[in-house]
Amino acid sequence: ETGVTQSPTHLIKTRGQQVTLRCSSQSGHNTVSWYQQALGQGPQFIFQYYREEENGRGNFPPRFSGLQFPNYSSELNVNALELDDSALYLCASSPYGGSDEQFFGPGTRLTVL
Amino acid sequence: DAKTTQPNSMESNEEEPVHLPCNHSTISGTDYIHWYRQLPSQGPEYVIHGLTSNVNNRMASLAIAEDRKSSTLILHRATLRDAAVYYCILRDGSNYQLIWGAGTKLIIKP
Numbered sequence: 001e002t003g004v005t006q007s008p009t010h011l012i013k014t015r016g017q018q019v020t021l022r023c024s025s026q027s028g029h030n031t032v033s034w035y036q037q038a039l040g041q042g043p044q045f046i047f048q049y050y051r052e053e054e055n056g057r058g059n060f061p062p063r064f065s066g067l068q069f070p071n072y073s074s075e076l077n078v079n080a081l082e083l084d085d086s087a088l089y090l091c092a093s094s095p096y097g098g099s100d101e102q103f104f105g106p107g108t109r110l111t112v113l
Numbered sequence: 114d115a116k117t118t119q120p121n122s123m124e125s126n127e128e129e130p131v132h133l134p135c136n137h138s139t140i141s142g143t144d145y146i147h148w149y150r151q152l153p154s155q156g157p158e159y160v161i162h163g164l165t166s167n168v169n170n171r172m173a174s175l176a177i178a179e180d181r182k183s184s185t186l187i188l189h190r191a192t193l194r195d196a197a198v199y200y201c202i203l204r205d206g207s208n209y210q211l212i213w214g215a216g217t218k219l220i221i222k223p
Contacts, residue, residue, distance in 0.1 A: 004156075033211075042200055042213035043157065056210050090156050102211070104156030 002027060004093050004105035012111045013081050021076045021108045023091030031055070032074040033102060034066060035090040043090055049074055078110075086112045117201045122218040125191050133186040133217055135201030140181050143206035148175065148186045150197040151216070157200065160186065196221045 005024045013019050025032050031050045035043035045058035049068035063079040072093070078085055088109050092102035118136040125131045137146065147162040161168055161175045163184075168175040174187040188195055198216040205212070 031209075035213075042215050043211075044213065045210050048209065058210065092156075100162065101159040104158065106154075106156050 004091060004103050006089075006091050006105040006108050008108060009106070010109045010111075012113065014113050015081055015083060017081050017112075018077065018079045019081060019110060021078075021089050021091075021110070023074045023076070023093075023105060025072045025074065025091075025093030026103050029093035029095050029103070030072050031094045031096070032068055032072065033092045033094070034074070034076045035092065036060075036085075037088040037090055037107070039087075046076070081112045083112050086110060116212065117203060117214040119199075119201050119214055119217045121215070122220065124220045124222060127193060127221055127223050128190055131188040131191045131195070131219065133188075133199050133201075133219065134183065135185070136183050137201070137203055138182045140203060141205075145204040145206055146175065146177060146181075146184050147202040147204050147211060148173070148199060149202060150195075150199045150219075152194075152197045160199070162204070191219075191221050193221050193223060195219065 004026050007022045033048040034046040037043040046060050047057040047066055048055045052068045065077045068074045088107040090104055090107045092104045094102045145162055145164050148160040149157040150160055151157045161170055161173050163175045163177055176185045198218050200213050200216040202211045202213050
């Protein structure tokens, strides 16, 4: 059974650019959640996708958007990058709407210069 | 959103039990208590969760106060591999969102 994978592992962008991060969920999981983790802090919930629909959103502006595909993989898109967007972006998958255990990927480290 | 409060760090000796406290005085009746841990340079890993009753699994035990305003994660016999940041998290039972705090950095001394 393949775990949650994320790509790329590291990324460097400049302010104002756009970025797309990708996540492949664990086999059989139909729910994907995205988190932003700044250095030294706990993860902050961005949004969750369940069966290709957004199923909850945290306190992030609209320039953070996402997609979930029929195979339940997911993308996180961030437009108009700001310096404060530099963080580790984590993807977690779970079965049946994410009620219990969430399985996390290793994350994508985004640096905005 | 209900929040959690944890000590910034704790130290323990290898092969001894560890009790990690968490306060959540504003918890609501539908909030579940989850614990995750994050080893260096890795994504978080689920440890345990509960609602009202104490819970046990192969990794740890979760003791929940009767008024649910606090809980304690118990590692029965800590090893060096248990050194990590431990997060006590409340999950809103109506929307499955996890609200994370800053966590407790657990240091295990050999």
